[in-house]
Amino acid sequence: MDKPFAITLDVGSSLANQTGSWRVERPMYVDLLPPCNQACPAGENIQKWLYDAEDGSYEKAWRTLVEENPFPAIMGRVCYHPCQSVCNRGKVDEAVGINSVERFLGDMALEQGWSLPVPAPDSGKRVLVVGAGPSGLSAAYHLRRLGHAVTLRDAAPLPGGMMRFGIPKYRLPRTVLDAEIKRVAEMGVTFELEHRTEHALDEMTAGGFDAVFLAVGAQIGKRAYVPAGEAARILDAVSVLHDVEDGELPLLGRRVAIYGGGNTAVDVARTAKRLGAEEAVIVYRRTRERMPANDSEVEEALEEGVLMKWLSTVKHADAGKLMIEKMALDASGFPQPTGEFEELEADSLVLALGQESDLSLLEDVPGLEVSDGVVKVDEHMMTGYPGIFAGGDMVPAERTVTVGVGHGKKAARNIDAWLRGGERPEPSKHPVAEFDKLNPWYYADAPHAVRPRLEAARRASTFDEVVQGLDASTALYEARRCMSCGNCFECDNCFGVCPDNAVIKLGPGNRFKIDLDYCKGCGICASECPCGAIVMVPEEG
Template sequence: MKKNQHDMTLPPDLAGHSGTGPVRRQRPIYQDSLPPCNHACPAGENIQAWLALAQEERYEEAWQSLIENNPMPAVHGRVCYHPCESSCNRARVDRPVSIHAVERFLGDLALERGWKPAGQAANSGKRVLVIGAGPSGLSCAWHLRRLGHDVEIHEAGPMAGGMMRFGIPAYRMPRDILDREIARILSTGITLKLNQKVEDVLAARQQGQFDAVFMAIGAHLAKKVDIPAREAGKILDAVSYLSAVERGEAPKLGRRVAIYGGGNTAMDASRTARRLGAEEVMIIYRRDRDHMPAHGFEADEALEEGVKINWLRTIRDIDSTTMTVEEMALDENGRPQPTGRFETLNADSLILALGQDVDISVLQRIPGIRLHKDGVVDVDAHMMTSVPGIFAGGDMVPSERTVTIATGHGKKAARHIDGWLRQQPYHKPESVPVMEYPGLHLWYNTDADAVSQPILPPETRSGFDEIIGGLNAGQAHYEAARCYSCGNCFECDGCYGACPEGAVIKLGKGLRYQFDYALCTGCAACFNQCPCHAIEMVAEESR
């Protein structure tokens, strides 16, 4: 009797195959993501793009890319607190790319070589009034002019620049650099009228036949503080003091000067007083260093220059040359609480650096305008106030107050003013994911630490010469090359070399690559190799 013979070999599973090859279940695509530096920049600069151009030593192109979003790179490379660098993925490996130093290099090089901005839209026939020639007003005017509009700036003061001139000392912001950056902005055809304070916005709009208004009045009024005074000595506010120094009218403060406050303005006022001859300068601040609003490097430089900082102290009363201060202690929430322990400090002058407010009296003649609880004006997502055609930005709206944030406000407002004038609302480009450090495929780390900018030794900082130097061309090129190009292909050929099937096609310099899906097996070798994560693997469409 014949027995049935059974083959012990399991039959192959052919469900995942078509013909003789595998069925691809995923495919690679090239997809740009947003670098964290770009995402963090208040001015909205395309940092990765201009760093890539600088890396190729295409410096003028890099500068042209930069000024598409920020018209004053030589200024911002000096005074911006570079939140882009705090977000830089490279900081997880060694130190962040010194973005501000490369920006300064490009800005200075443009001034040195006289580069001119490329392109300007045809004249629209529309007129816009900008009130205030600080960073926000200048930025808005610049972008509006490039969009084809006629722009006139009315500035209440004798010089343009706002707090860049009257609030930041020359040792941080050299005036010749500031003047030349402003001159280039005005050279595009913008009209600037100095000593022209606008008292009535609606009247000024009507008289000048302006189609829209952008209000960018800076915070030049010092906040008030109530300190009991038995016999008041010389007391002045930091904003007025720094402004007087800029005008060449610095008041005599005496040998011993005290500054009350812990922000960047307090640091600037103390360091300025030292440069103008005060032998003893001290800062009095009610919290500790960890809770100080001033940036750490500002405090470090002040201490290096001989300024003394009295932490956890608050002034209780003042006499002609003495102050009674109370020692404070921080509670569990970091708030200062009185301790009942007092001491006496001596000073010939007291400078109050407790913050600034905006003079909003101009708003009182605008019926229907809505004010914010913080004493500034409310604006919508388009930077427009509750009155059609009147926009605002910078210190006038609820926000942090820095030069770069104000500059970003000016650009944003200009785009929305342009859309409002043309009746074609501006729509922000669709957002893309931010490429954070865990998403990178850094299969090797380069040994390339950041370049440090030169700085004057403390003992030589007796005047208002700039204390921090710039990079040379070699250093700027090196620093730009440290960029990881997070989320954006930089044509390293890694995917081209990694593909085992030859499915990656090079399209030529600047054109990147494309995939030949007839050859691609979806193995993800290109994805895993790409250091900047400019490739994503997506599910194959069902067939």
């Protein structure tokens, strides 16, 4: 073509004009800490495994998950999912059903027989873990992965701790529990059951262990003084649940009162219903809002016909009846007695007022510090005695399975560092991806898939699992509701919204790159990034 001078130009020639020189700020891709990850007591990289699950790469997702937690099938049933409470999606419609996806992955792994990662080469170090509850099992798993020889001792005939003897079957089927523990055992952990550790230090020395992790839990039910007539039948919750697990049916009668407001109280009430009680009444001194029990548990209990008596204390127990005093909350929210009384018919009273640890095995360990019934540990989970670490319910923390699992992991990594002669530096955390860093416009309204439940009538009389899992399609759907807070999920928005075509798409899995030759620094990519993974930073100079 005979192009007239200056009038007619060759296409695309403006690439010679590098508009990047206009820029005073440049966009930068960042990875922020999603609130779910931050909230997870087990330190799971939830956002990452949901991302893996989104495209149906379930095994990859599961493998990401078990990097931090070897028990997805258990977690997916018993974890109170603090991740969902802080999920940013809750501010858009409803929180992502993280827990249900976790369970789905866990169950799929069991079905498919996926095995846990192969341990690192033998370190030559031996570690004793005392207590085969969630914390001990988690520690054993992580220690094995790091190449250490692990001996796991527990007084009970079966491993699992409170997962077996505290959590009823309808919440955690034993087949699931056994299968996930078996996988840990298959990594080469030596289980020594029905072995009560009387003196931790002696066993450490005698067994030639290089380190010890103590996770004996809190198995003793707290006994509060309740004035009672001779014929009154008073039991403690831990024993009731333990007996049920052992197949010994406790004599609870037709009408059971449970005293306390925690998850254990709810577990006992629901268990009582299943054992045939006509009436299970939870007596709690405060209100429902202040009840420590998990809301979904309370909801399910109510659906099953468990009764609740709020603002009530048990003043006296007699055969077949209780004297209840009505309470009122004062200005600071504490319950105060009102002097009003009423009678409640009850054949038995189960006390669910919390548990204590049996710390007798530590009596002669020098340097160890115990206060308020729990063992003090430093930021590396180590007790005052070098080489002895502790975690789970026996150290100061919230007492949940997930916290225990998290302690186990953290202790294992610190034990590893200690065994290798160093200290594990506290891993640096990215800033949190708070909701106001997101652009929630981009998230379509899609309420979460509610896990199907056994209809109340059926579950109230059996120990079948109440909450059912998601099927593959709903799990996928749920995973895809994740907003990937603070982490690029390749939605192409930055690539699309740049008026200067200054974002380069690097292809699947490789995210994007800013073309600084042309980026004018307008900031639209950062504003329109749905998940807040782009920030604008000033140009230097």
